[in-house]
Amino acid sequence: MTPRPGSDRHTEIHRRLAAALAELVPDDPGIPPHPYLRRHLAQHAAQGRVLDDAHVPPSLLPWETSSGLGRLLAGGNDPSDRQQWLRAWAKLEPFSRGLTPLSRLTSLHLAHHAATARHQPLSTPAPGDAVLAGSPVTPLWSDCASPDNVWAVTEAAVTSLATVQAGRRARAQPLLVTGDDHGVVRILRPDGSAAAPPIAVHDGAIEHLVTLHEGLLATGATDGTVSVLDALRGRTIGPVLRRPGTWVSSLTLYRPRDRGQVLLAAWSDGYLAAFNTAAFQQIDIPLPRLERAAAMVRGTSRPDGSGLLLYAQHDTVSSFDGRTAVMRSRHPAAVRALVALTPAGHYAVGDGHGTLSVHDVTVPGRAIVSSTVATSEGAVTALALVEAEDRQVLVSAGADGTVCLWRTEPLEPLEPLAPLGESIQAHSAPVTALSAFTERPGARLITAGADRTVRNWPLDGATFQHGRAAWTPVTASALSPGPPHRLAVTEGSRTLAWDIGTGEKHPVIDDEQVTALAWVRRRDHVLLAAARSDNSIALFDASAAGDSAPVATLHGHYSPALALVAVEGPGPSSRLASASADGSVRLWDLDTSEPVAIRKDHKFSVRCLATRSTGAGSLLASGGSDGNLRIWETADLTQYGRTIRCGQNIVNDVAFAPGRGAAGLRLVTAGQNGTLKFWEPDSAAEALREFDPGDGELNAVTAFPVQGQRVAFATAGSTSIHLWDPAAGRHLLQIVTGYRVHALRTAPQQPGEPSTVLLATGEAGTMIFRIHHDRL
Incomplete structure (x- = not known):
């Protein structure tokens, strides 16, 4: 091989190694590659400047163990169209520890499809299916974002x-x-x-x-x-x-008058204490007297260099110079974040209403710069001062998961606070902490969120300059019986109907919050039922593009319905069951638009419903915030059997295990405490089995038959979809999503079918895929 112009001997050696080793990777991703390939091939390719899908084949990635692919990609400059598989895997890599190769393969397959085939109809072959022929899933349709800039995933x-x-x-x-x-x-x-x-x-x-x-x-x-x-x-x-019975409300370094730096701590009862930073012994120095309430303290200095202590209680910020305490600013809501700025004497405050303001201690009671963080819906949860591109930058984070950068120099009195670029959706839950790596090359902002991820954002790139494409969380979804399947999704205040076979879509509801969706049969038509924010349930002909008027409206709930499900009816129309935040379960006759029966046995919100045909009729299960599971006869909502107290805090979702008739009736519940419980209500006082995938709160569950009499459950946690075999007590598969999935639904299937179609919707969007039973 002739060395390329400009390449040194070291680079050429690694390039040759990468090319030779890539030839040794098995084409079948189910065959384990040699351990050396798993650990070192990506590193050879990076050092040879050929880190791409050709030199690190996709079939290697489910086995790749270098644990640094994201870092290797960040250090290179290859065009992304040659790294589609690599970049898909790099986004999953932080979640992959402890995953089986089969779970890695499945996660990679779906992530690659989401990245390369958004809204691609079924009539078009999906890229990558032939490459990963051994995958237990076939992606069908996707409008789902991949995890972004995830640096670590925490328990x-x-x-x-x-x-x-x-x-x-x-x-x-x-x-x-x-x-x-x-x-x-x-x-x-x-x-x-x-x-x-x-x-x-x-x-x-x-x-x-x-x-x-x-x-x-x-x-x-x-x-x-x-x-x-x-x-x-x-x-x-x-x-x-x-100090038992209290919590530490703040820690800071502070340089008091005529002394060296000390560590200052505040407790929730207003107690302040100072410690030297050598032996960490408590020392006696002048400190302000505080109310018996939690205080936030920050050490800073005056323009003349003398030490100054800032402290916040409730909605005020005061200062203490070692002798005198002065109230400096009052805020629209309780102070949630406080940080000292440069130049000396300036400080920034974020409050519970999402207001960010900057103040000068030389101008008591007046903000020199003030601005509301426009993209933060709720409180400012964290502030930090970081260095980026040789200047100080103020970073604010919100309860809605957003992060924004702000210019701190120059600060002109009463001028609006100027953002540096666009805010970004950094987390799918409130941001809890901020920090930064400022060493060269390239400063990076580190953010932590309540979604149990730590993320890594470049401060000197285009991330904040141009913002990021916003993904609107899906709040409701439903997949019609089929094939062909129609998908209805609510994103923000808009509900759309998709034909996933052709890729065509049209709006059903505009500018209306929808909390639940279900496809129902009304005589000869399949209609879409939508629970609206005005507490009504509207029925739409989703096939009629451009006509958004409901064909019928159901009234009766006092709060929005949180769950809807079609129930087999006695005539040509199905019935609709609804569960509401008002604590009631209602059964509706769609021909008359009137309720057949109403039950108010749940104490709090009813969050989930499931139905099952028994041959002689059908049963309905409901669960909710009272932690109870109830089963109803759908003829008149008479309770079937006893109330099951699940012991999972809130019951987020419920599903019937597949079966025939009422004999051997079994259900599964997904709980707020992170467990899945399998119940046989006719005979067991306790759960038959319990599954804890260790993935935080479980939000959704569904069940489907696998190879004859076996049953599998799919449940969704904070980062993944988990498949579980309750009979064997075995974790079958973990599919990494990187985001919380709110709903899982299976499409109806005929007995003996070798695969199941699964719908998953959540914070990052929607995906539909087929699970092949014989590959689990």
Whole structure:
């Protein structure tokens, strides 16, 4: 091979190695490649500047174990059209630890389809199906986003972040330290890998991390304890002060008058204490007297360089110079975030109404710059001052998961606060903490969210300059019987009907919030039932493009319906069952638009419904916020059997196990506590089996027959769809989505069919795929 112009010998050697090794990768992704290929092929390709799908074949990726593919891609400059498979896998890589190769293969197949075939109709062959012929799924249709910039996935929500330098060497890498709501600290390298085993430090959520010196950090938690740990050695130094019955409301470094820097801690009862940063002994210094309420404290300085303490309680911010306390600003709502800025004497405040303001201690009571964070619906949850492109940048985060950058220099009195580019949807849940890696090359913002992910955003690229395509969460969905299948989805305030066979779509409802959808039969027509925000349920002819008027409207609920399901009726029309936040279950006659029966036995919101035909009629199951599961005869909503107290906190979803008749009746419930429980209500007082996939709250569940008498359950957690065999007690498959899935539904199928069509909808959109039973 002749060396390419401009390439050095080292690069050429790795290029040849990558080309030769790629020839050794089996074409069948079900055959394990040699361990050397799994660990090192991607690294050879990166060093040879040929990191692309040809040199790292897709069939290798389900086995790839370098745990750094995202980092390798970020360091290269290959065009993305040569890296479609690599980039699809890099987005799944943080979620892949502990996954079986089959689960990795399935997740990769669906992620690649979502990235390359959005809205592609069934009439067009999907790219990649031939490449991953052994996959247990066939993607059918997708309008789903892939996980973006995920740097780490955590078992518990990260509630605090800090960075430390890994030693004194000039090229020592920084480390990221995370504290979570289980009281555990994790120390991570810039590629997201663990630098030390997890450290259990507290008995409550670690809400404060402050970097000290020589790799030491101070921690403050809801157990009322301030502690110190050594991040470089991965061990705790010990507690500094514990105050039972309180929580640590703030930690900061502060330089009081005529003294060196101290660590200052505030507790929820307004208690303040200072500690030296050598032996961490409590010291006596002048401190302001606070109300008996949680305080937020920040150390800063005046323009003359003298130390100043800022502290917030309720909706006010005050300052203390060692002698005198002065109220500096009052805010529209409780202060949720406070950060000191440069130049000296400036500070920024974020409050519970989403208002962001900047103040100067030399101008008491007046904001020099004020702005409402327009993209934040709810509170400002975090603020941070970071360095990007050789200047200080203010970062704000919101309860809606958004992050925005703001210019801090120059600050002109009473001028609007200027954003730097566009805000981004960083998380699918509130942002809980912010930090940054500022070392070259390229500063990166680190964000943590209640969605149990830590994400990594370039501060000097186009991410914030041009924003990111917004994905509107799907709040309701329904797949019609078929084939052909029609898909109805509600995105924001718009409900659309798709023909997934042709790819055609048309709007059904515009500018109306919809909380639930279901396809129902009314005489000779298939209609779409939609639960609307005015508490009504409207029936639409979804095949009539351009005609958005309902053909019938059902009235009776006092709150919006949260679940709708078609129930087999006695005549040519089906009936509709609805469950509402008003605590009632209603059965509707679609011919008369009147309720057949109403039950109000649930104490709180009824969140889910499921139905099953028994031959002599049908049964309806309902579950909700009272944690109970009830079964009803659909003729008149007479309760069938006993009430099942599920012990899962809230019952988010319920499904009947497939079967014939009422004999051997079995159900499965998905709970807020993260468990799936399998019930036989006729004979068992307790659940027959329980499944905990360790994926947070379970939001959805459905069931389908597999190969004769076997039954499989599909359930959705915070990051994945899990398939479970309850008879064997075996986890069959984990399909990574990277986002929370709110609903899972199977299309009706004939007995003995070798596959099942599954609909999954949630925060990132919608996908439909076929599960092949013989490949599970």
